Amino acid sequence: MEFFEQFAVPNPTPTIYLSMVAIGLTLIAVLAGISYFKKWGYLWREWLTTVDHKRIGIMYLISALLMLFRGGVDALMMRAQTSRAGNELLSSAEYNEIFTTHGVVMIFFMAMAFITALMNFVVPLQIGARDVAYPRLNALSFWLYFMGAMLFNLSFVIGGSPSSGWTSYFPLAGNELSPHIGTNYYMIALQIAGLGTLITGINFIVTIFKMRAPGMKLMKMPLFTWTALITNLLITFAFPVLTVALAMGTMDRLFGTHFFTMDNGGMAMLWANFFWVWGHPEVYILVLPAFGIYSEVISTFSGRNLYGYTSMVVSIVVISTLAFLVWVHHFFTMGQGAFVNSIFSITTMAIAIPTGVKIFNWLFTMWRGKIRLTVPMLYSVGFIPIFTIGGVTGVMLGIASADYQYHNTMFLVAHFHLVIIPGVVFAMLAGMTYWWPKMFGFMLNEKIGKWAFWNIAIGTCLAFFPMFIAGLDGQARRMYTYSEEAGFGIWNLLSFFGGLGLAMGFILIVFNVYYSARYATRDIGDDPWDARTLEWATRTPVPEYNFAVQPVVDSREPYWDAKHEGKTLFKDKISDIHMPNNSGMPFIMCVFFFIFGFGLVFSLWSLVIVSSVGIAVCLFLRSFEQDDGRHIHAEDVQETERKMGGDDR
Amino acid sequence: MKKQWLFSGLLMSFLLFLGGCEPLAVFDPKGPQAALLKDVIMISIWTMLGVVVVVFAMLIYMLVKYRSSKTPADYKPPIIEGNKWVEGLCVGIPVLIIVFLSIVSVQSTYEAESVPEGYKDQEPMVIYASSSNWKWHFSYPEQDIETLNYLYLPKDRPIEFRLYSFDAISSFWIPQLGGQKYAMTGMLTKLNVAASEEGEIWGRNSNFSGEGFAEQTFNVNVVSQQEFDEWVTEVHNTAEPLDEETFNELLEPGHLGQKTFTGTHLSFNPAPEEHTEHQGEEHEDMNEEEMDH
Incomplete structure (x- = not known):
């Protein structure tokens, strides 16, 4: 019995017990459903073992949306708890767990997965490739991410969630002040998922450098591909820092080392530095692909080429460099003195310059255009004003002295949500809606989509603008309660209503998926938006080999030029296409990773040893496996092309 | 229509934010350091408000003038690669703003870290x-x-x-x-x-x-x-x-x-x-x- 006690949740409430039952029932229902419809074989052959970048992208997308709802429910609970003074909906311990998991889930498992989803699906298509450079590693990335996410979410019902904030500052997160296993979940789940991200980074850098269609010079790449390239470079440089920090944190917690402890020479400030040396570039890892999406969407729906392409590219590169030079602004108040703070204050504010260039270039892209306010475009034009406010408050926060008053307050919370929501979430929703027809062969309903947009846009403003005021009035972040006299009540109540608006918007998006899947026409052609880049030059939905014939490119908007200037994209005859084989190895290996992680969280060493052996065996088998892939024969390709498009090239 | 609500909502929040009924704690200083920080914050708010107004005005202009419903059916948007003067201006003006704010930031940070102005003759x-x-x-x-x-x-x-x-x-x-x-x-x-x-x-x-x-x-x-x-x-x-x-x-x-x-x-x-x-x-x-x- 004692053995099982360690798995109990420390702060059990009826909600948690209900969730346990709900999760259990859902799991049984899903397993039973798959068995009943005899879909195990399909699931294994088509999804669990797939190495197709498009399917991996779709799996990332589904996971990201699930995590969005998990993190969103956390957010609603927080807003409900603080909606009035002295509210007793949640205890302090519960609230602390919830804001911690909200942050972790939204950044690592929602936003990261969402950008990876779109990069996976779109980048190979945009550069005219048949897949990524290392398809099997790509599957490994996804399953590592997925198992990390599942492990982290397991903490809700088994053993209890971490509760020291998504930044997990030591010594608070150390054994001395958080003796509970929650933080182990944080350290280990993020380590596993982070490994997946790092592999993605390397994979996409190689893909973009080596697999572009003939004629696509670097300066002819679509902007989304450019941002994907720079983001993956950032990932490759920044994530190792997180890996090291998490490894040190894990050792502190499990093996009694003293990297970040209060005594024996531990240095808690080191964690803060490590965390933000990774954490600030992470912000740009998320936001750069979003900028790429906006560049594509605004250009398409203004009917114009992107204004200032070169300065756009230069500004991305400048942003990515500055991203590594500003981390201290996350703790101006740590006492490093005026000189150090001044330097980091200037580098921080300097980021506003390249970002401003991008905003103005998007505005000039609309200039003399023909603007169609479709759902993706609505998110893009909604992004500009809200992000501008989020961005200028970022400049305000970058003034070190003033930051002494904003730091750790709701003002900061308002700022980063008003940057991340329009900067990342809007972009992901825009990108999802924009590329949806390519993924699934039908379009999302515009009318429901617009309703969702307005709920989300107004909800965002209502949820976060009042926080500026609460912050300036002295409301610290992460306070689970406040007194009547404090006077924060009204602002928090408004925020709560904003949160409800956001929730409504996301529910509408789910409804839209259901509604459109059921009623939307499948007869949409290959290019339903009248777009400009290569991904629209292939069939809808995209066949597994992407392009029957590799396209040849000589401009920045090859597909637009093919449509309007009669250039030929596909010059060769159809021939046999070489494709990678599916493999169950990534999935199986990641199941071992999951067991490994679970074992580490609870210090169950037998599990750890068994699963480590499993991982090692998988690696060994893979290393000595001979697999030359397979060929799709020219006749089969022609047959598919005839079915999908009518003409055979 | 809804766009107008959105913007008036933004404006309302900003006005509330600037002129709340009771002074917000940060804007109600009881000492020289807090007063200094309040001034810095106000300088940055006004400077940034200028940026916000420019961006909002440009966005509204583009959306009103170049909506597809406002342009003739056969209108074909031109190819415009960019203009080095326009792009230079988009870099130059922000650079000036950031230089200005950097000076404010560095000066005020040194001041905020030291014994307040006017109290330097006393032993703290x-x-x-x-x-x-x-x-x-x-x-x-x-x-x-x-x-x-x-x-x-x-x-x-x-x-x-x-x-x-x-x-x-x-x-x-x-x-x-x-x-x-x-x-x-x-x-x-x-x-x-x-x-x-x-x-x-x-x-x-x-x-x-x-x-x-x-x-x-x-x-x-x-x-x-x-x-x-x-x-x-x-x-x-x-x-x-x-x-x-x-x-x-x-x-x-x-x-x-x-x-x-x-x-x-x-x-x-x-x-x-x-x-x-x-x-x-x-x-x-x-x-x-x-x-x-």
């Missing part, structure tokens, strides 16, 4: 403020007094808080007197403030430190020098001395309300050393080295 009064979950211990070495969760400060006297923590990282913040600074284990940080108005204000730990964090607040009584001296005498006449055993009990996690003692814990449980005894520039250098480790 030293108070050690140390946090333990979830309390503040205030030690007055000069007066030989220690309080829990409340402060008495003499008006018009520069005060140097020396901050450290017994456990989690905490942030010492009295918004109406000045900005915040971290209190950490194993090192001492300093915060210079002064109070220019009498009255009762509040301070808190603003850095999340676990379960009792929300209630880790303290009261600040700003009084005249004379009243302060009376308070010191009164404490010496009435309060119990602080011994090691009592103090260790105080360190246990929890909330204890306000308490007063004679003597300070510094005698048996000294504060961590500063990282350097030197002052001025060398001090800065040392800190930089710390950062590199």
Whole structure:
């Protein structure tokens, strides 16, 4: 019995017990459903073992949306708890767990997965490739991410969630002040998922450098591909820092080392530095692909080429460099003195310059255009004003002295949500809606989509603008309660209503998926938006080999030029296409990773040893496996092309 | 239509934000440092408001003028690669704004870190403020007094808080007197403030430190020098001395309300050393080295 006690949740409430039952029932229902419809074989052959970048992208997308709802429910609970003074909906311990998991889930498992989803699906298509450079590693990335996410979410019902904030500052997160296993979940789940991200980074850098269609010079790449390239470079440089920090944190917690402890020479400030040396570039890892999406969407729906392409590219590169030079602004108040703070204050504010260039270039892209306010475009034009406010408050926060008053307050919370929501979430929703027809062969309903947009846009403003005021009035972040006299009540109540608006918007998006899947026409052609880049030059939905014939490119908007200037994209005859084989190895290996992680969280060493052996065996088998892939024969390709498009090239 | 709601919503929030009915804590300074930071914040708000207005105006212009419904059916948007003058302007003007704000930032940061302007001729009064979950211990070495969760400060006297923590990282913040600074284990940080108005204000730990964090607040009584001296005498006449055993009990996690003692814990449980005894520039250098480790 004692053995099982360690798995109990420390702060059990009826909600948690209900969730346990709900999760259990859902799991049984899903397993039973798959068995009943005899879909195990399909699931294994088509999804669990797939190495197709498009399917991996779709799996990332589904996971990201699930995590969005998990993190969103956390957010609603927080807003409900603080909606009035002295509210007793949640205890302090519960609230602390919830804001911690909200942050972790939204950044690592929602936003990261969402950008990876779109990069996976779109980048190979945009550069005219048949897949990524290392398809099997790509599957490994996804399953590592997925198992990390599942492990982290397991903490809700088994053993209890971490509760020291998504930044997990030591010594608070150390054994001395958080003796509970929650933080182990944080350290280990993020380590596993982070490994997946790092592999993605390397994979996409190689893909973009080596697999572009003939004629696509670097300066002819679509902007989304450019941002994907720079983001993956950032990932490759920044994530190792997180890996090291998490490894040190894990050792502190499990093996009694003293990297970040209060005594024996531990240095808690080191964690803060490590965390933000990774954490600030992470912000740009998320936001750069979003900028790429906006560049594509605004250009398409203004009917114009992107204004200032070169300065756009230069500004991305400048942003990515500055991203590594500003981390201290996350703790101006740590006492490093005026000189150090001044330097980091200037580098921080300097980021506003390249970002401003991008905003103005998007505005000039609309200039003399023909603007169609479709759902993706609505998110893009909604992004500009809200992000501008989020961005200028970022400049305000970058003034070190003033930051002494904003730091750790709701003002900061308002700022980063008003940057991340329009900067990342809007972009992901825009990108999802924009590329949806390519993924699934039908379009999302515009009318429901617009309703969702307005709920989300107004909800965002209502949820976060009042926080500026609460912050300036002295409301610290992460306070689970406040007194009547404090006077924060009204602002928090408004925020709560904003949160409800956001929730409504996301529910509408789910409804839209259901509604459109059921009623939307499948007869949409290959290019339903009248777009400009290569991904629209292939069939809808995209066949597994992407392009029957590799396209040849000589401009920045090859597909637009093919449509309007009669250039030929596909010059060769159809021939046999070489494709990678599916493999169950990534999935199986990641199941071992999951067991490994679970074992580490609870210090169950037998599990750890068994699963480590499993991982090692998988690696060994893979290393000595001979697999030359397979060929799709020219006749089969022609047959598919005839079915999908009518003409055979 | 809805777009207009959105913008008026934004504008409303901004107006509320600028001119709330009761002054917000940060905009209601009771000392020179907080007043300095308020001025800096206002400068940055007005500068940034200019940027916001330009972007909003351009966006509205583009959306109104170039909507597809407003353009002729056969209108074909031109190919425009860019214009080096326009793009230069998009870099140049922001550069000027950032240079201006950088000057403001550097000047005000140096000022906020030092003894406030106009108080430099006085020797600052030293108070050690140390946090333990979830309390503040205030030690007055000069007066030989220690309080829990409340402060008495003499008006018009520069005060140097020396901050450290017994456990989690905490942030010492009295918004109406000045900005915040971290209190950490194993090192001492300093915060210079002064109070220019009498009255009762509040301070808190603003850095999340676990379960009792929300209630880790303290009261600040700003009084005249004379009243302060009376308070010191009164404490010496009435309060119990602080011994090691009592103090260790105080360190246990929890909330204890306000308490007063004679003597300070510094005698048996000294504060961590500063990282350097030197002052001025060398001090800065040392800190930089710390950062590199």
